[in-house]
Amino acid sequence: MPLLDDTGFVPDPWTRLADDRPAPEGARVIVSLARLREQGPPAGAAALGVHVAPEDDPEAVAEAAARAALISVGFSSFADGRGFSVARRLRAAGFAGELRAFGPLIADQFAALRACGFDAVEIPEALAARQDEAQWLAAARSMTLGYQRGYALPGRNILEARRAAREEAAR
Amino acid sequence: MYRYDEFDAAFVAQRAAQFREQVRRRLSGALTEDEFRPLRLMNGVYLQLHAYMLRVAIPYGTLDAEQMRMLAHVAEKYDRGYGHFTTRQNIQFNWPQLKDIPDILDDLAGVRMHAIQTSGNCIRNVTSDPLAGVAADEIEDPRPTAELIRQWSSLHPEFTFLGRKFKIAVTGAENDRAAVAVHDVGLRIVRGPDGEIGYRVLVGGGLGRTPMIAKTLREFLPRAHLLPYLEATLRVYNLLGRRDNKYKARIKILVHEMGIDAFRAAVEDEFARLDPEASAPDPAEVARIAAYFAPPAYPELPDACPALERARRAHPEFDAWVRRNVHPHKVPGHAAATISLKPIGGAPGDATAEQMRLMADVAERHSMGELRITHEQNVVLPHLRKDELFQVWRMLASQGLDAPNRGLVTDIIACPGLDYCALATARSIPVAQAISRRFADPALQERIGPLAIKISGCINACGHHHVGHIGILGLDKAGVESYQITLGGDPTDDAALGERTGPGFAFDQVPDVVETLVRRYLELRQPGETFLQTYRRLGMTPFKEALYAAA
Amino acid sequence: MAKRFNPVVLTANALESGAPLWWTGAGWSESFADARVATTPEQAATLQALADTPLMQAATVGPCLVEVVEEDGAWRPASRREAIRASRSPTFAYGPEAASRRGPGARAA
Ligand code: SF4
Numbered sequence: 001m002p003l004l005d006d007t008g009f010v011p012d013p014w015t016r017l018a019d020d021r022p023a024p025e026g027a028r029v030i031v032s033l034a035r036l037r038e039q040g041p042p043a044g045a046a047a048l049g050v051h052v053a054p055e056d057d058p059e060a061v062a063e064a065a066a067r068a069a070l071i072s073v074g075f076s077s078f079a080d081g082r083g084f085s086v087a088r089r090l091r092a093a094g095f096a097g098e099l100r101a102f103g104p105l106i107a108d109q110f111a112a113l114r115a116c117g118f119d120a121v122e123i124p125e126a127l128a129a130r131q132d133e134a135q136w137l138a139a140a141r142s143m144t145l146g147y148q149r150g151y152a153l154p155g156r157n158i159l160e161a162r163r164a165a166r167e168e169a170a171r
Numbered sequence: 172m173y174r175y176d177e178f179d180a181a182f183v184a185q186r187a188a189q190f191r192e193q194v195r196r197r198l199s200g201a202l203t204e205d206e207f208r209p210l211r212l213m214n215g216v217y218l219q220l221h222a223y224m225l226r227v228a229i230p231y232g233t234l235d236a237e238q239m240r241m242l243a244h245v246a247e248k249y250d251r252g253y254g255h256f257t258t259r260q261n262i263q264f265n266w267p268q269l270k271d272i273p274d275i276l277d278d279l280a281g282v283r284m285h286a287i288q289t290s291g292n293c294i295r296n297v298t299s300d301p302l303a304g305v306a307a308d309e310i311e312d313p314r315p316t317a318e319l320i321r322q323w324s325s326l327h328p329e330f331t332f333l334g335r336k337f338k339i340a341v342t343g344a345e346n347d348r349a350a351v352a353v354h355d356v357g358l359r360i361v362r363g364p365d366g367e368i369g370y371r372v373l374v375g376g377g378l379g380r381t382p383m384i385a386k387t388l389r390e391f392l393p394r395a396h397l398l399p400y401l402e403a404t405l406r407v408y409n410l411l412g413r414r415d416n417k418y419k420a421r422i423k424i425l426v427h428e429m430g431i432d433a434f435r436a437a438v439e440d441e442f443a444r445l446d447p448e449a450s451a452p453d454p455a456e457v458a459r460i461a462a463y464f465a466p467p468a469y470p471e472l473p474d475a476c477p478a479l480e481r482a483r484r485a486h487p488e489f490d491a492w493v494r495r496n497v498h499p500h501k502v503p504g505h506a507a508a509t510i511s512l513k514p515i516g517g518a519p520g521d522a523t524a525e526q527m528r529l530m531a532d533v534a535e536r537h538s539m540g541e542l543r544i545t546h547e548q549n550v551v552l553p554h555l556r557k558d559e560l561f562q563v564w565r566m567l568a569s570q571g572l573d574a575p576n577r578g579l580v581t582d583i584i585a586c587p588g589l590d591y592c593a594l595a596t597a598r599s600i601p602v603a604q605a606i607s608r609r610f611a612d613p614a615l616q617e618r619i620g621p622l623a624i625k626i627s628g629c630i631n632a633c634g635h636h637h638v639g640h641i642g643i644l645g646l647d648k649a650g651v652e653s654y655q656i657t658l659g660g661d662p663t664d665d666a667a668l669g670e671r672t673g674p675g676f677a678f679d680q681v682p683d684v685v686e687t688l689v690r691r692y693l694e695l696r697q698p699g700e701t702f703l704q705t706y707r708r709l710g711m712t713p714f715k716e717a718l719y720a721a722a
Numbered sequence: 723m724a725k726r727f728n729p730v731v732l733t734a735n736a737l738e739s740g741a742p743l744w745w746t747g748a749g750w751s752e753s754f755a756d757a758r759v760a761t762t763p764e765q766a767a768t769l770q771a772l773a774d775t776p777l778m779q780a781a782t783v784g785p786c787l788v789e790v791v792e793e794d795g796a797w798r799p800a801s802r803r804e805a806i807r808a809s810r811s812p813t814f815a816y817g818p819e820a821a822s823r824r825g826p827g828a829r830a831a
Contacts, residue, residue, distance in 0.1 A: 079209055081332025085409045088329055106206050115328035131201055142189040145182045147322045150450040158178040159452055166455055200780050218783055220807045223740035253817035268739045514824055523818045571824055589803060590812035601814055
């Protein structure tokens with residue numbers, strides 16, 4: 001499915017592997033958490049990615065994150081916001097690999113997804129046809145200010161800007 | 172009052188521009204209605220029976236004269252000349268067109284107003300005590316806390332697609348006028364063991380289909396931990412709250428199903444994993460916000476006011492208004508007053524553009540430019556001089572804003588109901604109007620004393636019927652409106668949910684039902700006893716008998 | 723037992739204005755009186771199919787069928803909700819008109 005990062009649509013170097021399929025030699029593969037737990041990492045793969053769902057056991061997700069270079073977090077619909085918190089937890093626990101949001105997300109969520117730690121979004125074809133690259137990139141940049149500390153907001157953090165202004169004034 | 176700095180102003184302007192773009196994409200077909208709905212809701216735009224509805228935030232119910240005038244302007248230019256103040260201290264416009272809403276938001280942004288998160292499954296606008304900053308029983312003004320939360324929750328990247336809406340209320344007073352126990356999170360400003368100020372955190376209260384009184388999540392939370400602790404609470408809710416059924420998706424159900432102890436353990440565990448320093452605002456920022464709420468420069472006045480006493484003696488109607496609608500103030504020689512939006516036979520909470528302008532004028536001339544909206548759907552003038560009360564009353568009377576009925580039987584809360592609302596099962600405003608007309612006599616109202624009637628047009632309980640002394644819930648029974656009556660609800664400190672009397676009543680019967688209940692109370696009460704006290708002393712039985720014996 | 727068929731009309735709200743609309747058979751009208759009534763299950767199915775088309779979904783909000791009943795030779799919406807919608811107004815006077823009717827002073831009925 002189409003993949004976007006902050007530069008727009010990009011080719012996907014990863015392959016999603018059904019639970020019963022072997023990994024192509026030297027490929028970067030994404031497997032389900034269940035498969036990883038039952039079978040371990042697929043033999044021959046160059047890099048391991050794991051797909052998790054919000055209802056997956058947080059301990060198991062943390063374990064997988066320790067072994068994976070990519071975590072794909074599933075969203076059952078764009079209104080299902082659990083994945084935002086899953087990403088925050090993973091980043092807070094120190095996961096430094098690639099974080100991908102997977103599901104029928106919409107352009108208007110791009111900035112928030114990135115603020116919570118996602119690097120990229122993988123969306124269904126039909127959605128990509130309706131919401132083109134320009135819309136995604138425009139939506140990601142429509143807010144350049146935010147109030148929350150500790151999130152990777154696009155543009156400026158208002159609290160930090162105020163603090164800087166205070167320090168400037170004090171000097 | 173809080174004033175936007177350049178960042179707040181730019182933020183709100185960007186948000187308005189963002190919504191304009193979202194509307195354009197909806198009209199162009201890039202967004203389907205399913206995708207657009209949550210986006211418009213997050214900006215306060217509903218589709219009701221007759222038109223779109225726009226709900227504008229009045230954060231913690233505080234606004235200034237300029238903002239009130241802007242609401243009048245919006246009512247006149249884009250609507251049908253009026254607006255409806257809600258139980259959430261907001262205002263709703265009933266007739267705007269979708270294509271005009273971006274312009275409305277631009278106009279509102281010009282006076283530091285917005286519609287951000289007045290609906291949708293996100294953190295809703297924070298509500299508070301309408302007497303904040305002026306009440307004598309206050310430990311601390313709750314508004315700096317409310318403003319801090321307003322900023323923090325605005326377009327929160329993690330918490331805008333929650334399982335369901337999330338309402339936070341704050342009070343800083345001993346008497347809770349913000350009904351914090353019926354909110355998803357309620358904050359009470361308290362003094363800690365060493366006298367320092369912090370919060371008691373309540374969680375899991377709410378009305379709606381499954382009403383619940385909140386439980387204590389944390390007995391004492393240091394002030395500096397407020398936002399990180401809210402973040403932990405929201406994260407636990409976001410991850411674990413149910414998403415399979417919209418009626419079970421509020422945090423109250425999660426707390427109820429997990430049990431408060433397990434829920435608390437989960438929050439504390441999440442909180443322990445956070446670095447509070449990384450997400451808390453620095454103390455200078457907290458102080459910056461608090462400074463805006465420093466008390467205004469009141470003139471020094473003697474507390475006794477002979478001019479007021481003379482006017483009261485000369486004008487019995489004014490005297491009645493002072494008795495009912497004027498509140499004590501912590502500064503000598505001053506008072507706060509409630510402008511009742513409940514004239515006899517009126518639609519509760521409605522005000523015309525002309526009335527809004529008049530209220531703005533009165534505020535500017537007599538109340539240091541400030542107004543408050545209450546969850547009873549009235550307006551408060553917080554900073555009046557006692558020796559100007561008579562002039563204030565005269566001005567208000569010129570536009571029918573002088574109803575001397577605050578807290579009385581005709582000060583009825585009613586949601587829009589089936590006359591406007593797409594979710595309604597029955598009408599509520601006409602029920603309120605009929606009851607109001609039945610009890611039109613001011614002497615009778617005073618004789619009955621404090622009595623809160625609250626009416627909702629469906630189980631969503633926007634009219635807070637569960638916490639009405641008399642609660643009225645409109646349902647649909649096989650195509651016919653049927654009204655269920657509850658007694659004994661109370662949103663204040665001893666928060667209690669009303670108890671059902673029995674089978675429901677037809678639309679036309681409701682005024683008789685209320686009259687029967689009131690008569691029974693008048694027969695049974697002991698000297699000085701209110702309806703609620705009599706009900707608590709005697710319970711349901713005598714009222715039930717009066718209602719159903721005759722039938 | 724099969725549910726008895728009740729006649730229906732197709733209704734929606736206008737995307738730009740939000741106003742209620744009724745399908746006339748040839749287009750949308752803001753007046754309920756213009757609505758084309760489906761009196762057979764087949765006609766109702768045709769209207770439902772129309773409501774389900776992507777074009778209809780994109781151009782209006784919430785197209786759906788609602789039941790109507792015949793009374794004194796004219797059709798009216800079966801539910802109170804739809805009757806209020808069809809009247810395009812709350813059931814009471816509102817706004818400036820209601821306020822001026824009450825006049826100054828809050829007491830007049
Ligand atoms: S209680 Fe029901 S009818 Fe009343 S405003 Fe809320 S959703 Fe609408």
